[in-house]
Amino acid sequence: MADIIVLGAGMVGISTALAFQKRGHSVIVVDRKQPGRETSFGNAGIIQSEAAEPYALPLDISTLFKMAAGISNDVVWSVSGLMRMTPALLSYFRNSLPGRHRRISQIYAGLTCRATQDHAPLIEAANAQNMISKEGLCVLYRDPRAFEEAAAAAERIRSTYGVPYRALAGVDYAAEEPALKVTPAGGIHWEPSWSCANPGALVEAYADLFRARGGEVLEGDAATLKQAGGSWSVSTAGGTQQASTVVVALGPWSPQLLRSFGYRIPMVYKRGYHGHYESRTPLRRPFMDAANGVVAASMQTGLRISTGAALVPLDAPAEPKQLVRGRQALGELIDLGRQIEEPQWFGTRPCLPDMLPLVGPSPRHKGLLFNFGHGHQGFTLGPTTGDLLAEAFDTPGSGVLTGLDPTGRIAV
Ligand SMILES: Cc1cc2nc3c(=O)[nH]c(=O)nc-3n(C[C@H](O)[C@H](O)[C@H](O)COP(=O)(O)OP(=O)(O)OC[C@H]3O[C@@H](n4cnc5c(N)ncnc54)[C@H](O)[C@@H]3O)c2cc1C
Structure with a gap:
């Protein structure tokens, strides 16, 4: 025993x-x-x-409107998902x-x-050790105003919790990341994070x-x-x-x-999807495209795109529309190459x-x-x-x- x-x-x-x-x-x-x-x-x-x-759940009207109208790609929802999770979501909102x-x-x-x-x-x-990189995580901003706001928020995180970061102007970020084919507005490089x-x-x-x-x-x-x-x-x-x-x-x-x-x-089920691509240029470090809520990361299996949250029941069938939109958006930033054929994976973030x-x-x-x-x-x-x-x-x-x-x- x-x-x-x-x-x-x-x-x-x-x-x-x-x-x-x-x-x-x-x-x-x-x-x-x-x-x-x-x-x-x-x-x-x-x-x-x-x-x-x-x-946190967004509290501002414009973000909530974008989520409700299905304009935002980082969070999508289904009616059955919202109905089953109502008490948990209300408590999440209060918190x-x-x-x-x-x-x-x-x-x-x-x-x-x-x-x-x-x-x-x-x-x-x-x-x-061969699976681990210590190059940090970047969050990429396409819009100068969003980058400016993100830099202020990053500074607040640094001063409150001591998390170090670098605010990279677009040209500097593009110089550090050979896979980028455009120059973004900027990137916040979170230095202490690792990736696998x-x-x-x-x-x-x-x-x-x-x-x-x-x-x-x-x-x-x-x-x-x-x-x-x-x-x-x-x-x-x-x-x-x-x-x-x-x-x-x-x-x-x-x-x-x-x-x-x-x-x-009470649990909020936040589903996410991934897909892999044969991109030839590995990323120096994973990055999140802030405007589209998708993360790109070089994996042993190819370049992995993973999506934000779909508020759907745990047993709902696969509906990878966020992945499709995310792929289109990331294709503007890096050469993805051919998609690797595989059964559609999804997983659920268990959020209290x-x-x-x-x-x-x-x-x-x-x-x-x-x-x-x-x-x-x-x-x-x-x-x-x-x-x-x-x-x-x-x-x-x-x-x-x-x-x-x-x-x-x-x-x-
Ligand atoms: C798209 C996406 C991207 C993410 N990216 C990150 C990231 O970059 N960094 C990060 O920290 N987190 C990330 N997360 C969140 C992270 O993946 C989860 O929080 C984490 O994997 C949860 O781990 P777990 O061990 O609790 O659950 P799981 O890994 O799901 O393990 C639960 C286990 O329970 C088993 N099980 C279930 N029911 C039974 C049963 N009846 N009998 C026996 N076994 C059972 C399952 O088979 C499973 O092995 C991401 C999630 C998603 C969906």
């Missing part, structure tokens, strides 16, 4: 398993797929130390008001600022490290989770597994499982209405821990919240570390 079962083998689950293992606990990970095959597979691969402030967003950002910045430090020993031990050329493979490398250190990853369905007496059990291909503690790290699927234990977790991951013990079930809801930055934050949770576990009396408690109160 292991001490801990971690449900979910995405970046969050595998990093959590490694963190508990490092503290001397015996750990089993259970997933219905191989490690790193869902949301952690197809993201933009950026370890976002620059993301001090989580994405986006400046005072609350400021308090939330103070916590969030404390997580993102240590993210590269928390990944570093795992990257080294997993021998994954194969996010799914990094999770696999971390899972291999976990196995090499004595851990087991087993195929199984988290829906078989049961509590009996003082322990938890789950059915796997390797037989029924039992442990006194179970960690729910199922990303966007976490609320589904927890409903059967009486928890109603207070923009913070929910990390800590459940309030009503002994031995049930939460670690999910990492939204736009789960690839970044997996090792950080894994480490925080494992540390709190070994510190009796600690409560919810970040995020909403399941009654909906904000723990900020």
Whole structure:
């Protein structure tokens, strides 16, 4: 019998398993797929130390109008998505008001600022340095006024949270980025962020490290989770597994499982798509085209374009219109080359209405821990919240570390 079962083998689950293992606990990970095959597979691969402030809902009328009218490409929505997520969206809206967003950002910045430090020993031990670039992330602006506003906002982020950046005039940015075929208005270069050329493979490398250190990853369905007496059990291909503690790290699927234990977790599901291109000139560093809400990043599989948020139900069919628009927009900036044929990937950012991951013990079930809801930055934050949770576990009396408690109160 292991001490801990971690449900979910995405970046969050595998990093959590490694963190508990490092503290001397015996750990089993259970997933219905191989490690790193869902949301952690197809993201933009950026370890976002620059993301001090989580994405708030826009509050200004013109942005809301553009979203409502389908003009904006960074956020799209469906009626069924909005209807199913109404309570979560209303709470998200309240938490986006400046005072609350400021308090939330103070916590969030404390997580993102240590993210590269928390990944570093795992990257080294997993021998994954060849996938990592430390060139930062650029945000590209086409319009001089938007660049000016972004430079002022970047300066506020630097002075508030200490995140270093460079504001690059268009000519300087074009000189640094050989792939650009036009000179933009400018770029904000966030220097401390790292990027990964194969996010799914990094999770696999971390899972291999976990196995090499004595851990087991087993195929199984988290829906078989049961509590009996003082322990938890789950059915796997390797037989029924039992442990006194179970960690729910199922990303966007976490609320589904927890409903059967009486928890109603409000979640905002923000779907994103990616596509790959045979572009011949690799990017020096990933960049986001701010006007179109798409990110371009050189990957081992080709140049990856990934999209912003589609507010649709978790099980909605694929509708990659943001990807189509994003491809058109990015084609104006760089030569994309031929599109690589592949099944259409999409994944869902699991966002909680207070923009913070929910990390800590459940309030009503002994031995049930939460670690999910990492939204736009789960690839970044997996090792950080894994480490925080494992540390709190070994510190009796600690409560919810970040995020909403399941009654909906904000723990900020
Ligand atoms: C387009 C896009 C771009 C992004 N870019 C970035 C980025 O650049 N940087 C960043 O930090 N973040 C990024 N993100 C967000 C990031 O990908 C997620 O926050 C992160 O992957 C969530 O990790 P996770 O481990 O919580 O979830 P997942 O990776 O989805 O893992 C959950 C696991 O649970 C398993 N599972 C689900 N249900 C069951 C069940 N019933 N039984 C057993 N197993 C089950 C799944 O198979 C899966 O392996 C992006 C997301 C998208 C969509």
